[in-house]
Structure formats: structure tokens, C-alpha cells
Amino acid sequence: MFWRIKNIIIAIVLAGLMLTEIAGCSNSERTVNKDNESSKPVVISLEGGDWGYPTPFSHYSRGPGVFKMTLIFDSLLERGEKGYIPWLAEKWDISKDGLEYTFTLKENVKWHDGEPMTAEDVKFSFEYFAKHPPVSNDLTVDGKSFIKSVEVVDAKTVHIKVEKPLAIILGKIGNARIIPKHIWEKVDDPRKFNTPEAVIGTGPFVLKDYRKEQGAYKYEAFKDFWGPKPKVDILQFIPVSDSVLAFDKGEIDITGITPDILSKYEGNREYKVMKNPAFWGYRLIFNMEKRAELKDKEIRKAFAYAIDKNELVEKVARKAAVPGSAGYLPVDHIWYNKGVKNYQFNIDKAKALLKGRKMSFNLLIGNSNAEIRIAELLKISLAKAGIEINVKSVDMKTRDAAVKKGNYEIVLTGHGGWGNDADLLRTMYAKEKTSNQSPSADGIPGYSNEQINELCKLQLIEMDPAKRKDIIFKLQELIAEEIPQIPLYNTTGYIVYRPYKYDGWKYMFDHHEVTHNKLSYLDVK
């Protein structure tokens, strides 16, 4: 009996050894092949998922949806590693009073269908967006368009007049997508326009295939692209169930990892690891329309004291995050004020602020594992302070819609964009209705504070960056004191990729994700 078992074990071990040897051989062969055959097209595969049809009107309002659209549609300026860089606009002039912007366009820019791009297209795009707001609407402030007029000076010069001189206008105009006049002028309902013509842009990639049900996209490099040469020939998004497993098997070329498995990749020459800046985060929004008692600053402060952000960072984010700043702007933001009030976890203080009141709130969350775990910890620690939390978990898109409509008491939401221009404080804490559908553009229902509103307006018209920075610093202090919502933590996750396969990944100056950066796929220094 025993010798039989022994034989079997030996056979299994031998088979295992043979397998590893075979795997080892094929591995080294693969590396050699890659080096030799540089003429082979570069195919980059990324994690898929349905983020909508990538036109400026029908993509989903989150990062992965936005960037799939920006691969096709260019803007006047582009976000580089240090700041805005000339893109479709070669150079620009701003009049002294800050009311007139003149953009000189690049020459020989072609649409994917071969038509030349001209100043007419720019004028058309701006006017079209005023009538039909796109998903990410950059051309409004407080729901009103700030563009007074757009004039075509000649085929490659556009002259834009704005209503008021504002600090943020160049970035906003620069970020608006340019769409082809000859196609969109016939379209009355852009949200329903999703024929192949709708994805004709001037960008470096052409959409070849989109399968909604699989969440699969396939892009090919545009041969007549006006700008830096695309380094990637085919860019595809494929459905994967577990991204780390898929990366390990070589199905996808880049993935996010937690510090738990960092050691597997760090110090291994086959892989390269990068750490994301903390521009993606979770926050807890109070709906003061639904629950008027949340207008009481003491109660909001009790929440802030009763939440152990460090525990969340340690347990849910596995230490790959920084605790949120009560002043909203995260540590990595260029205008982060480290002097804002810091609510150290303190149950006794929270209890003292509540003065023995017992409360119960419904907390709406998405269904990602991290959100469920955050909610679980929040529930435990808030219960200690005497605040009962009933957690309701729905899928991400339902939650996003509820946030848009203000259909919640307290909501936990996570999104990017925390590194954007500090004007985001205005859209967050002092805004009126906007047509922007991005989840990072949601205000706090029922909240209004004179002082905050005033400072937000001031920073908007302050053209001197140093003075504006002072205002933003003050604003953060005020926000931290008022705590109308609670930033929980900002993730600083790691990404890992195989440099021998592709090594072009770069960050935008204000964004957390390299795959969202158009320049990652282009030959730019």
C-alpha cells in the first residue's frame, strides 16, 4: 500500500518539476523574442469594463470612460507631466484684461476620416457644447457658460471672448474636446448619436471595436496623427475577472496591486512598480436636505472624531493611502494646506459633542469590496459614539445616480480628480446646479456657508497665483472647521508592469492613473 502511495508522490513531483522546467524555458524564449522582433506591432491589453460609447456625450462619467473618449478626441491643450502643454493649439495669447484668448492651431491636423481640422471646428465645438452639454462640461461656471463669443480669425486662428476674467479659464478652454463640424452639425440629439461616425476625432487612436456586453474595446493607432508618433499600435480592453491573476498570466499589461504583494514584484527586473499620487479618494457626503440635524456643525464634528481614518488606511487600503484632509485638498495637491484642523480619532470627544443624543442614519454605499469594508468599520466605530448606521449597498452606477439626485442620507463615494485645480473646492462646497455629470462635481445638498461662498468667488477672480493660493489656504481652514463632508482617505496604490513589453507609462500632473494619460501611448519625451 505504502510503496504505491510513494510511487504516486514521486510521479507527481517529477511531473511538477518537468512542468516548471518547460515554463522556465518558454519564459526565457519569450524575452528573447521580444527583443529581436521589434517590427512586430505593439499590442497593449488593459482591463476592460463597459464605460459607455466613447463620444463626448455618451461615455460614462468616470475616469475610465473619460479617458477612452480622450484617446479619440483631442483638446486645445493637453495635460502633461508638469502642467498644460500645447496640443491642438500651438500657442496662445491672453489679453491683459483676461477677457480675450487667441489660440493658434497646429497645421496639418486631420480628422480620422481624412478631412482637415480647422478653426471652424473649434468654433463649432464650443457653440455646440453650449447647446448640448457634454458629459464632462468644462465650459461652464456655476451652470452658466463663461464664453461670450468665438470668432474664426483665419483657418488656424481662433479668438475667444469670455464674460469675466477668471483664474481657471485657460485650463477649462484647453480641456474642452474638439469635435468635427462636418459630422456633428447634422446631429440634434448627441446622446443618441452612436454610429461609427460619432467616434471620429483627431486623436492618436481610432476605435475599431466596441462590445458593450463584454466591456471590450479595441483601438488602433491613427496613421495620419498630426502629433507625436503613437508607440502603441493596438490598444485593447479585455474582460478579466481578477486583474492581478490576469496580469500574472500576461493577459493584461498593467495592474494595480496592494502592498501585500509588492514584494513579489519589487526588486524583480522583469517588473517595474510605480506609486500613484493620492488623487483618488473616498468621501462621506452628508445630505442636509434629507436630514436637517446634519446642519448642526457639532454633529458633523462628532462624525469626524468618531471615524478612525488611520484604521481605514491600514485595513481597507492596506496602508496604500493617506488619510483625507478635512480641508479636502489631499497631501499631494500643490496647494494642500497642512495647517488645517485635524480630527484625531477620539470617541470621547465625539460623545461629548453629541451630548448623549442617539442617532440613526442610512448609509448608501457601492458594492465594491473596499466600500463594504469601509462601511463595516464606520459602523463599528460610529456605534461606539452612539451613532447607528444602517448600511445599504447598491451597484456603483445606482449609487452614482443617487449621489447626482441627492437621494441618500449619507453616502460613501469614491472618485478621482482630487488633484485638479483648487477651484474644485467651489464646485464641491459652494456650487449651484451644474450640468457636469462627473461624480467629483457633486455638491453637498442643503449646505451653504456665506464665508465659504465668498472665498470661493474670490479665488475664482483672483488672477495672481500667489494671492489665490492664500485664499485657497484660508478656504481649506474654513472647510476643515465646518466639515460639511468627510474626506476619508486618498489612495496611493501601486501599479506594476513589464518594462520589456512596454515602458511608456507616465502620469499627468494632476491625475492618479497612468493608463488614463494619452501621452503614455505616444512617443513624447
Add this chain to the structure above:
Amino acid sequence: MEYIKYKRGHSSDIQRGTSCKGVSNNIIKKFSITGKIGITIVFLFLLIGIFSNCISLHPYNVPSGSSLESPSLVHWLGTDDLGIDLWAQICFGARVSIMVGFGTALLAGLGGSLIGIFSGYFGGLTDKVIMRLTDMMIVLPDLPVMIVLGAFFGPSVRNIIIVLALFSWTAPARIVRSKVISVKEEKYVTAAKSYGANFWHLTIRHFLPNILPIVMVSIIQLVSRAIVAEAGLAFLGLGDPTSKSWGLVLNHAINFRGIYFTDYWKWWVVSPIAAITLLVTAMAFIGRDVEKIVNSKI
């Protein structure tokens, strides 16, 4: 345990009844070794479920250590990412699983046999309608519909029991119906009828003693099915998010990014899977033995 008591109770019923006199009082003696092991395991899980608060040193819902500790003397099965003791969660999960398993099985078994008796006894149109309904339920793919219903009714243990029972009553109903049809034709039943016995009298005096053994078998089979289905629903994130059932523990473990490249799966993934497998296998052993005994004695 419940079931054993039940079984004993009913075996005396059977003795009082007319058909199967030979069933012994001590039914456990009839069980094979595997059956006995099965009973022991189920009994242990039952104890664990009932006394979960006393058995585990730590609470099942509040962190008691740092996150992802490996198994040690303090945390027998280690901790999960939040630092909650896994042994405590498994103990508490036993309660959920057993509640769902037996709850569903009893509800479906009793409801199903009642429907079966009606159908078999009255025949005719009633029978046709009920049987076509069971056909329909059998044809419906249960998991997708359960997912939809689970999402619709909202996740809670009670709803899950109801939804699972809704999809499990057909098997006992059909078995009971055929049995009732055959018993109905027995001479003593016809005799009782001719003396004026009504439906309820017949059911209690004659049908129930006859169908109880076979209902028992199908209830035991339903238990394992329900346990697996609950774990499956919870694993898909459709269970009660606060119930801490085994499926949910597994759900959190598997959704932990890159779990297979760490050591954590060794305790975090393995322990709920082991618990589910153990309980379901034990139920299967019992089910097989009970079936054997019932078949040989009827």
C-alpha cells in the same frame, strides 16, 4: 439533532401505524460508519452554531486583532483584513448556514408535502394545476431567478430562506403526491373512508405516517442544497451583508486584491470552504443512510 428527535418521534408514529412495523427504535444503530460520522459532524456544527458566543474567544463582528494575522493560539484561524477573528466568524456562520439550511428544508419540505397531499388526494383539476406549476418551477433556472428575487426583496436571512424555499418545494411535493396516490388505494384507507373519515383524519392517521420517511429523505437533501445556495448567493454579494455567513467570508476573501499571491488565502479562503464542504458532505452521508433505511423498510 432536531432531525434525529424528529426521526425518533416519527418512527414511533410508524410503529403505531400499519405499514412499516420493523423500524427500530434506535435508528442510529442502522447507520453506517459514514452516516455516524455525518451525524457527529452535523451535531458538532449545531453546537458550534448555538454556543458560538461561548466557543469563540473573540467577537465575530468587531476587530480583535491586527489585520490578516496568521493562525495562532490567540486567533485559531487567524484574522481577516479588518482584524476580525475568523474562528468567531466561522462559528457564527454555522448558525446562519444551519438556520438557512434547516429553515429552508423544513419550510419547503412541509409546504411541499402539504401541496403533494392535496394534489394526490383530490386528483383531477387540482392535481393538474399543481403538477403543471411544479413543472414550471422545475424548468425555471433557479440560480438566476434567485439572484433576481434576492436583489428584489433585499438581502436578509429571512428573505433568503423564503426565496430558497420557493424553489425547493417541488421535489417533496412530487414524491409525496405519488405516495399519496398509491396509499389512497389501499384497502384500509378505503375502509376508513367508507366509515366517514374526512380528508384531515386520513391525512393525520394514514398519509403522514406513510410519507414521513420519504419526506425526511428529501428534507435532508434539501438542507445541503440550501446551505450551498445561501453560500453561493452570499458569495455573489446578494446575501445579507451583515450576516457574516460563510459565503460572505469567502466573498470578502476572494475579492481581496491579489489574495492568491499572498499567504492569506491559506486561512481566509480555506476555512469557509472547509466549513461548507464539511457540513454539506456530512448532510450527504446522513441523507444516503436515511434513504437506504427508508427504502429497505417500506
